Amino acid sequence: MPHHDLAAELLSGFFLLLEEDPPEVIFLVGPNHEAAGPPVITGRRPWQTDFGLVEVDPGAVDALVGLGLAAVEEDVLAREHAMGTLMPYIKFHAPEARVVPLILHRGLSRADLERLAGALAAELGPGRILVASVDFSHYLTRPEAEAMDRETLATITAGDLDRLLQMGPEHLDSPGSVAVLLTAMAAAGADGPTVLGHTNSGAILRDDLIETTSYFTFVFTHR
Template sequence: MRFIKYFLLGLIVLVVIFLVFPKTVKEEANLHNSNFFERESFFKGAEIVENNHITYDKKISGGIIPHHLLAGFIISDFFKRLTFNPPKTIILIGPNHYEKGNFKSLTSLYGWNTPFGIVSSDREKISKLVDVNLLKIDEETLPGDHSVVGIMPYIKFYLPNTKVVLILLSGLMTENDVKLLSDSLKTVSDENTTIIASVDFSHYLRGVEAQEKDKKTLELIKNYNYPGLFSLNNDYLDSASSVSVLLMTMQSLNKMNMEVLQNTNSGVIENDNTRQSTSYFSIVYY
């Protein structure tokens, strides 16, 4: 009898919790951890940016950043500039490094737990993209890919009130696939939305070789040369589709003013041009 009494009491308590705090309980349950966080690199980059006393008066509609966290100071620099005209939503697009999932373009409805707090997903925009069958929700694949998840701490640190739409793109995306996705991104974009391609550039080459590859890639980007971008391999960049979605959307939104903020590689950063390197761009569109 006593067991039944305590069981019923416990049941009542649970019901009250879910009735009084349903939203809180649901939000806490629907969270992924941002597992890619390198504390030393993050705070070193943040310190460099603060010491540079950056100001920026342009309203950034789009951009390209690295996701290799060795280049944390480049990522911090980009997001610091966004703080002067902070967007309500960031659409962050990156490569599906491991080609997981059963669709070419994947997203997540969950929020992201970072060392600085929770980054909320923009469920309204995500639902619109899912409804037209251009994205599939995949809560298994996204948490394991650093191309977008590694950026979450930067967003929360610099833009604490900004929501996100995370998109992973397969290397199997065609130019037509990219065009369809770009057309839909235009419909969910406004003056309070910033679209970012999280992409690393030349891979596995020495620094001097990487610099030469970057020159070619930058010319293709400047000329919106999509066939040229799709012809490139990892010697040049790790996601032509992510860059192309960004460029097509900037074209359609008439946000084609471009500024290259930074271009370097890990050989330069580590002062060793004899080793294999990864190269990085930071570019803004406005």
């Protein structure tokens, strides 16, 4: 799902689906835009929103830290909009849900991403979901963005992690987050992805000349 407020319609549509069966825990993985701190960052502080606090699941955070898969770095995490943008939606649509925030540097190895994905897959189950907070093509015109998005979606649908991890911001801002999602979903035996929505900022603003950011929402479901 996206992490720009401009894509609010896609965000709201996704979270309205969650209202039907609100999760208890949301594992939330996304980019570290600042590229600051350790390779994978998490934290234990709650997130303040206009609708109240979003609490963190301390047991899950401690488990990932204990396995050496993430490190706590509260200040970097607090500044990351890939996490912060989603917290009001989470609190409004799934008010009792706890989160496990994880932000990733670019350049993590496939082996490191697979280890993280394996640990997350083991934590999933009824009431416990994994969400990737990712924006797709950047800095392109609307037609260029739509062509690039078709290429990225084909790579994701094929599960081609090697190709995915070679992609730059012209395709998406966090290949590692999507790789973690794909690997965890395969380990969990899920079907997908099913695309719920796709657009870009040029389409939203009705301007084909601006540099765009593109957005997808897609889901995996239990077999």
